[in-house]
Amino acid sequence: MIRKCLSVIIFLLLAMPQAFPQKHSASDAARMKEQINRENRKAYEKARKMTLKHRREIQTPNTRKRMDEADRRALAYNRQNDKKWWQKILKRNPGKR
Numbered sequence: 001m002i003r004k005c006l007s008v009i010i011f012l013l014l015a016m017p018q019a020f021p022q023k024h025s026a027s028d029a030a031r032m033k034e035q036i037n038r039e040n041r042k043a044y045e046k047a048r049k050m051t052l053k054h055r056r057e058i059q060t061p062n063t064r065k066r067m068d069e070a071d072r073r074a075l076a077y078n079r080q081n082d083k084k085w086w087q088k089i090l091k092r093n094p095g096k097r
Contacts, residue, residue, distance in 0.1 A: 056064060083091075 056067065059067065
């Protein structure tokens with residue numbers, strides 16, 4: 001009888017780790033995946049910035065000046081439909097009266 005009880009207790013103790021699997025493995029994997037994505041984005045942005053810098057450096061000074069003017073015109077054109085700074089601050093919420 002005692003032997004049977006001991007064998008059942010030992011079996012239950014050995015089966016205990018399988019009954020409660022690790023819960024952190026999924027969250028750890030998700031965290032690692034997110035970290036890898038962040039590192040990839042950071043490396044991509046760094047490479048992109050270096051490429052743009054190189055493209056600008058290989059141009060002649062006159063070409064650089066034309067590039068700057070084109071950038072300014074594009075920025076002004078893209079901003080023309082934006083709200084003015086006072087409209088952003090004094091915006092009305094349609095839900096409130």
